[in-house]
Amino acid sequence: MQEILQYIFSGITSGAIYAVIAVGFSMLYNSTELINFAHGEFVMLGALSFITLSGPFQLPLLSAFFLSVAGVACIGMLFERLAIRTVREPNPIVLIIITVGASIFLRGVGMLVWGKDAHTMPPFSKHPPLDIEGAKLLAQSIWIVAIMFLMAAGLHLFYKKTLTGKAMQACAISQKAAWLAGIPSKFMILLAFGLSTGMGAVAGVIISPITMCGYDMGTMLGLKGFCAAMLGGLGSLWGSLIGGLLLGILEALGVGLISSGLKDATAFLLLLFILYVRPSGIISSVNVERF
């Protein structure tokens, strides 16, 4: 019992991170119908710049957090402006290949800036782990889950309550109609890239104290986040959260109860399973309202 609980705790922790990454995938897909395969690299950039800002630059955690997220969001917008908007014939395959290229490029940049060594940093706070039924719950896990919920709530409010959020949805529904209503749809796409990559950076920041961060960490995290988004239903906010948490928990249980070799395989087995059984995901965004 204690063991299972421990697996579930660690599953929820990594699941929350997958969820944040999945939300980034989902919201970009929602606004632009594009899968950004470079998303994982933005997670890496977020993590490494946060470690640099809070470590060598000695910034307080909060300012390091906001600075690295804002910086990565700017890089994301630059990516849209330079590599996506300039495409002459923007059909989906071309755009997806561009994001794959960008992923390789960003990984290279990461290696040049931060080297090949792994970096890490201490947890956000020094509270001792909570003891629940003999299982240990790390303070960092609580941070991660809390930040995930804060972000989801913030995003929900952004889409439901603000004119910009609604204008972004309008662009996703019909770019032509949004254009005719006077909504600058190109700006909305730029903003969607900024938000999505910024969210990737948040995932990187919150994961940095519990894992070794290196230039090559993004690929696997990005793929897992993509699996989570597909699992929950691409384009749905709540679906991404459910998908992420489910993936995290199943992964942890698979590692604990069956074999640690199963860790990365879990995500892809689940992805195959969901594609066979319910390709639109648990919460399909086609029938359920888009967020």
Added chain:
Amino acid sequence: MAIKGVSLSVAKGRIITLIGANGAGKSTILSAVSGLLKSWEGEIEFEGTSLKGLDPPSVVKLGISLVPEGRLIFPPLTVMDNLKLGAYTLYRKNEGATAAETLEHVITLFPILSERAKQPAGTLSGGEQQMLAIGRALMAKPRLLLLDEPSMGLAPQIVEKIFQTLIFLRDEGYTILLVEQNARAALQMADRGYVFETGSVVLQGETSELLEDQDVKRAFLGKDYGDFYEERQ
């Protein structure tokens, strides 16, 4: 090229209609004016400003709104959100108060929209969706309203109601450019008409003259050939 050698003018405070068969190039004119059409040759001016190279949001900012063919509302968003998004340019210019006034105005024109304010726009009937589309275009406070086939797929009573609203809007000072296949209804309502055929204007004039014109009668007003023949006698 869908149209060539077309010249037309729309005077302030009047309803101008473009009629003609499918593919005659009527909608292309609206696409060019509203900025949807990327490149065209020639000159389009609105109140002395050239519209060359402007994208749709800039055209909306200048004071021209298009109610597109097929209405193109945002079905999953509520009726109220659809209307507010129509005033996007106003809100961004910090003219929220103007937007609120315009909203009042739109609701007095189409009271049904306020009853359905919280419903997703996709659940409205066809006529209500058309009213919403016109309402959304009005929310940007345009001085020139372009309408592409507003009567399409609607019952005659609803078409009449929408056309009455357009006359009301004209009397309030709006200028309206209307593209219609429903030639009779459009000519009865409008002040001036242009008849399109394969990309050029073949006839133009006051609608009272056009309604009496033999060619227009034969081609667009669905006169039986017998009636037509008798009138020629």
